[in-house]
């Protein structure tokens with residue numbers, strides 16, 4: 307594998323864009339990323355698009371081709387990927403792999419999704435049916451259910467509190483208020499979080515990420531030509547993908563996929579958790595971020611609640627986490643989420659993060675978990691970026 | 694006319710002591726699965742033997758959902774149940790009112806076969822639930 311760098315990024319603020327087409331959202335992000343890299347569309351040699359549920363909520367087939375032909379990218383290989391909530395990260399990983407193997411020098415990765423055009427019921431019903439053997443969705447489990455169950459077991463085993471979980475939402479909404487691209491821009495207090503509407507006890511509404519529409523794109527290049535396109539190219543020091551093992555015999559307080567992906571990513575980058583200056587992790591629910599601290603090695607198993615309470619995951623702490631505001635502020639725009647996390651880290655490493663800048667940041671970790679089947683995440687991606 | 698049907702044909706079988714959940718035991722390595730599988734994911738052997746799973750298990754964790762799929766009234770308590778066979782089942786929890794006082798991680802739970810929810814036509818979908826063990830079923 308050869309060294310790969312990020313030469314351009316481009317995203318649009320996540321929000322409600324039901325009046326615009328999926329295609330136009332994708333175009334806008336790709337145009338921004340290609341401009342940011344100082345390229346022309348014809349420079350792109352391969353493209354991967356992340357889009358989760360195009361047929362489920364009425365989006366068209368061949369979304370990658372539809373978007374790219376409008377901006378002058380034709381002929382090259384264009385591939386759509388799907389990997390649950392990590393769909394965008396999967397597109398980025400494939401683009402990285404294509405450049406890292408030497409198959410091409412310049413690849414585009416983008417993700418696009420319209421979540422607000424579908425009803426909650428329709429989205430929930432995607433999790434029902436006979437695809438998964440145990441039929442948990444048909445019996446009433448859901449994404450909030452899975453994480454509420456994890457929260458309860460974590461509280462029981464490690465003494466994690468409702469307050470500590472609320473603090474994740476408070477921290478992320480605080481940073482979201484400083485991010486012009488976040489969907490929710492109002493900060494909240496612990497008391498407000500705990501008093502809000504219950505979604506799945508112990509998780510209240512502000513502890514569950516909102517949905518959204520949007521797009522995010524990145525241009526990856528072989529490191530040897532990166533300076534031609536960017537004055538501050540950001541190296542991809544690690545790009546790792548793993549899948550779940552679905553254990554029945556493990557305590558439901560751990561993302562085994564995180565542990566394995568992190569181990570591989572640290573090894574690939576030649577770094578450890580102590581070298582990470584900041585991270586964007588998959589905070590679909592407040593408790594998830596707490597468990598990710600532990601499984602990514604930011605703190606010991608069981609200490610995640612205290613890690614946030616003591617400020618270690620805030621700006622100025624040991625490892626600032628989700629300075630973008632995270633999914634809890636930006637919203638989860640499935641196909642675009644992973645690349646949106648990468649955009650935040652590139653901005654931070656370039657020193658362009660404004661009022662939420664982590665001073666002197668040189669190494670950053672991106673983590674994106676993809677979907678749940680029964681007792682385990684189906685996929686997990688970790689990228690380590692270096693200035 | 695409204696009908697009642699099992700969530701999956703083949704999940705429940707009477708092995709001689711009333712309906713039980715049907716597990717599959719691998720003839721080669723002895724691992725037990727629910728639901729039964731075409732091959733053993735651990736050793737790829739075929740011809741799993743159908744066996745009754747325990748009616749009783751331990752409550753690994755629980756929660757209470759205020760949202761859910763159509764045909765399932767909210768709020769409703771949910772949990773993961775650990776069976777002695779080494780299987781973790783997701784389950785609706787029943788007869789545990791008030792759930793936040795009654796339910797405890799580590800308590801013994803017992804299976805009941807009941808309507809889980811209704812489908813879009815109002816037909817009842819029947820499956821398993823777990824209730825705190827030792828009470829008289831109502």
Ligand SMILES: [Zn+2]
Pocket residue numbers: 719720721722723724733734735736737738
């Ligand atoms: Zn076997």
